[in-house]
Amino acid sequence: MKEFKHFINGEYVASASGKTFENRSPVDNSLIGQVHEAGEAEVDAAVRAAKAALKGPWSKLTQNQRAAMLNKIADRINERFDEFLAAECLDTGKPRSMASHIDIPRGAANFKEFADSMNHPTEGFRMDTPDGKGAVNVGHRTPKGVIAVVSPWNLPLLLMTFKVGPALACGNTVVVKPSEETPATATLLGEVMNECGVPPGVFNVVHGFGPDSAGAFLTSHPLVDAITFTGETRTGEIIMKAAAVGLRNVSMECGGKNPGLVFADCDLEKAVEGTMRSAFVNCGQVCLGTERVYVERSIFDQFLARMKEEVAKLKLGRPEDPDANFGPLVSLEHRDKVKSYYDLAREEGATVEIGGGIPDMGAELNDGAWIEPTIWTGLPEDARVIREEIFGPCCHIRPFDTEEEAIELANDTSYGLACAIWTENSARALRVAEQMEVGLAWVNSWFLRDLRTSFGGAKQSGIGREGGVHGLEFYTETKNICIKL
Numbered sequence: 001m002k003e004f005k006h007f008i009n010g011e012y013v014a015s016a017s018g019k020t021f022e023n024r025s026p027v028d029n030s031l032i033g034q035v036h037e038a039g040e041a042e043v044d045a046a047v048r049a050a051k052a053a054l055k056g057p058w059s060k061l062t063q064n065q066r067a068a069m070l071n072k073i074a075d076r077i078n079e080r081f082d083e084f085l086a087a088e089c090l091d092t093g094k095p096r097s098m099a100s101h102i103d104i105p106r107g108a109a110n111f112k113e114f115a116d117s118m119n120h121p122t123e124g125f126r127m128d129t130p131d132g133k134g135a136v137n138v139g140h141r142t143p144k145g146v147i148a149v150v151s152p153w154n155l156p157l158l159l160m161t162f163k164v165g166p167a168l169a170c171g172n173t174v175v176v177k178p179s180e181e182t183p184a185t186a187t188l189l190g191e192v193m194n195e196c197g198v199p200p201g202v203f204n205v206v207h208g209f210g211p212d213s214a215g216a217f218l219t220s221h222p223l224v225d226a227i228t229f230t231g232e233t234r235t236g237e238i239i240m241k242a243a244a245v246g247l248r249n250v251s252m253e254c255g256g257k258n259p260g261l262v263f264a265d266c267d268l269e270k271a272v273e274g275t276m277r278s279a280f281v282n283c284g285q286v287c288l289g290t291e292r293v294y295v296e297r298s299i300f301d302q303f304l305a306r307m308k309e310e311v312a313k314l315k316l317g318r319p320e321d322p323d324a325n326f327g328p329l330v331s332l333e334h335r336d337k338v339k340s341y342y343d344l345a346r347e348e349g350a351t352v353e354i355g356g357g358i359p360d361m362g363a364e365l366n367d368g369a370w371i372e373p374t375i376w377t378g379l380p381e382d383a384r385v386i387r388e389e390i391f392g393p394c395c396h397i398r399p400f401d402t403e404e405e406a407i408e409l410a411n412d413t414s415y416g417l418a419c420a421i422w423t424e425n426s427a428r429a430l431r432v433a434e435q436m437e438v439g440l441a442w443v444n445s446w447f448l449r450d451l452r453t454s455f456g457g458a459k460q461s462g463i464g465r466e467g468g469v470h471g472l473e474f475y476t477e478t479k480n481i482c483i484k485l
């Protein structure tokens with residue numbers, strides 16, 4: 001039986017209250033271990049350790065020394081690849097084949113890439129003054145301070161390190177609150193930090209839930225200087241309210257109801273392959289995933305038929321099954337939520353093209369959070385299934401007649417995270433991409449990520465951009481020093 005403790009000031013500590021909660025496998029609902037739930041005392045200890053570390057040996061490191069340390073962390077994750085992989089797959093149930101290509105390598109890359117790209121550029125402006133002697137302005141960047149990292153369960157290591165990597169590269173210290181569903185890889189990362197000589201207090205982890213628990217205690221702690229969050233939009237709103245006290249900065253990467261636009265001039269097989277991944281990889285639990293697909297009428301039937309063929313080939317199975325490419329949802333609670341949308345789709349008048357239920361996985365797995373990959377057609381655009389983020393392996397496919405109609409349908413949502421456009425006409429691709437109300441537009445691809453690019457959403461999908469130098473704005477404070485000559 002595993003025991004997941006907090007990682008505070010370089011040490012693993014239990015909760016003083018003795019309070020723990022269960023961590024269960026979504027594959028078969030077996031007990032993985034007990035997780036310590038942080039109270040205000042543990043969160044306070046973690047934040048104070050992070051605050052103190054800002055003035056310790058960490059602050060004396062040069063940019064190059066810090067970058068070297070981050071590179072070492074990346075190398076160490078890769079050396080301990082199998083342990084991270086096992087931990088991530090145990091918590092999430094996702095196929096090893098997926099986590100070994102996406103989650104763990106990206107977890108390491110998030111340290112390596114940002115180690116080198118977050119060099120603080122100094123801006124300079126010379127100005128005239130009435131006495132003719134002039135002045136020089138120097139924009140000087142300093143770390144923002146203690147960063148609270150509140151992260152979700154769908155890509156636990158990847159999404160947490162996408163924040164921790166640049167935060168540390170800029171010289172901040174962090175307190176991470178991983179999702180209660182997936183405590184393992186954040187806990188393991190504490191060991192790596194110690195092995196790499198990261199000073200105590202620079203990286204801290206507190207476990208627990210959101211409201212009245214670790215998440216709320218952390219985001220309302222007065223010594224936290226900024227909060228970076230990935231998760232549901234409603235949770236983002238609550239965290240923003242907490243951040244308003246003391247005027248702390250927030251970076252929010254929230255939900256999506258992302259469209260795919262498939263034009264008749266696309267390469268059909270590429271469009272099918274990409275849409276399949278965007279709707280079904282990670283059991284549909286990707287904020288960038290496509291839940292609404294709009295297809296030009298002349299290829300609608302052909303596209304739908306090919307999608308159904310591919311869905312029928314998905315192989316459900318345990319993470320370690322080399323043939324499996326489709327795992328369970330993260331929890332029974334989330335399965336209930338997704339299943340409720342499957343039922344709602346029928347009530348709202350959908351045609352269930354494939355899937356729509358809970359599969360029979362056999363006696364060993366039937367207690368797990370399994371759900372069928374599902375395609376619907378025939379829903380009106382005001383159906384809740386079309387408007388609300390489901391975060392499961394499902395999509396609705398609908399025909400369109402003109403480019404203008406496709407753009408209008410795609411943009412008719414309160415979210416604005418991502419879209420995927422499938423066309424071989426590059427003028428059309430750019431024209432459509434420019435009109436999409438999103439932070440990320442992919443053309444003939446999906447989830448193709450260059451960490452130097454901006455990442456974030458428009459409308460209710462988020463606030464701010466991270467990635468590349470964009471993170472500098474969030475993770476540093478700029479001070480203008482004006483020197484009169």
Ligand SMILES: NC(=O)C1=CN([C@@H]2O[C@H](COP(=O)(O)OP(=O)(O)OC[C@H]3O[C@@H](n4cnc5c(N)ncnc54)[C@H](O)[C@@H]3O)[C@@H](O)[C@H]2O)C=CC1
Nearest residue numbers: 151152178179209210211215216231232235254255287391
């Ligand atoms: N990447 C994304 O956009 C994600 C979206 N979701 C969406 O959110 C839905 C619910 O999933 P949850 O894990 O419950 O997402 P959530 O937004 O509730 O949780 C994300 C993180 O925020 C924390 N949290 C929750 N309430 C908090 C509060 N009041 N103060 C501080 N921290 C708080 C959680 O403990 C977790 O670490 C999913 O069904 C899905 O639709 C979930 C995970 C990732």
Ligand SMILES: O=C(O)/C=C/C=C(\O)C(=O)O
Nearest residue numbers: 154162285286287288449
């Ligand atoms: O590549 C990234 O940095 C992030 C990818 C996915 C998400 O943000 C998500 O699913 O939440």
